[in-house]
Amino acid sequence: xxxxxxxxxxxxxxxxxxxxxxxxxxxxxxxxxxxxxxxxxxxxxxxxxxxxxxxxxxxxxxxxxxxxxxxxxxxxxxxxxxxxxxxxxxxxxxxxxxxxxxxxxxxxxxxx
Amino acid sequence: xxxxxxxxxxxxxxxxxxxxxxxxxxxxxxxxxxxxxxxxxxxxxxxxxxxxxxxxxxxxxxxxxxxxxxxxxxxxxxxxxxxxxxxxxxxxxxxxxxxxxxxxxxxxxxxxxxxxxx
Numbered sequence: 001x002x003x004x005x006x007x008x009x010x011x012x013x014x015x016x017x018x019x020x021x022x023x024x025x026x027x028x029x030x031x032x033x034x035x036x037x038x039x040x041x042x043x044x045x046x047x048x049x050x051x052x053x054x055x056x057x058x059x060x061x062x063x064x065x066x067x068x069x070x071x072x073x074x075x076x077x078x079x080x081x082x083x084x085x086x087x088x089x090x091x092x093x094x095x096x097x098x099x100x101x102x103x104x105x106x107x108x109x110x111x112x
Numbered sequence: 113x114x115x116x117x118x119x120x121x122x123x124x125x126x127x128x129x130x131x132x133x134x135x136x137x138x139x140x141x142x143x144x145x146x147x148x149x150x151x152x153x154x155x156x157x158x159x160x161x162x163x164x165x166x167x168x169x170x171x172x173x174x175x176x177x178x179x180x181x182x183x184x185x186x187x188x189x190x191x192x193x194x195x196x197x198x199x200x201x202x203x204x205x206x207x208x209x210x211x212x213x214x215x216x217x218x219x220x221x222x223x224x225x226x227x228x229x230x
């Protein structure tokens with residue numbers, strides 16, 4: 001199975017400041033078809049996870065443009081350009097290049 | 113709007129069985145693949161099972177293979193997860209999620225709690 005490792009596991013950010021979360025996979029996520037199936041999800045307190053970013057860098061419908069994803073191969077990053085109070089929660093990366101789909105451990109973001 | 117509503121969770125004894133349901137609305141279920149994902153405080157998020165839109169292809173995590181069975185009734189806009197031989201490690205919140213090629217888990221249900229305990 002592909003192991004997804006996120007760092008840091010927790011992050012305390014001042015509103016208006018940037019934040020960055022790293023996600024590393026134990027194998028390349030480049031699919032034989034040429035696409036990279038790396039996703040980012042946010043689980044706000046008391047809610048189900050919801051999709052932020054698909055295929056490394058594509059923001060899902062309604063996701064603010066302060067969220068951006070980048071990376072390739074085994075190294076990926078989620079950046080929030082200016083953190084807002086509504087961004088608190090746990091962020092997860094996930095790969096679907098290979099079965100089984102596997103998630104990172106999660107990064108808890110809180111506001112200072 | 114897209115809505116997924118899970119039901120069927122509860123308390124079950126070790127070795128017991130439970131059947132989860134997921135009612136879909138706001139989209140045509142037969143157009144989409146679907147998955148079950150579970151979440152525990154200790155192990156985080158774990159993908160459990162996948163079923164293709166037509167129901168012809170199914171996949172399972174090794175941890176549930178041979179014990180869980182995924183199915184769907186597109187005419188009734190419903191997804192199911194039959195869980196047998198349950199153990200303490202199966203205690204989790206179970207979510208159903210829409211599963212598209214290239215946009216995986218774009219919508220999730222609110223989850224249903226399964227507790228396996230004597």
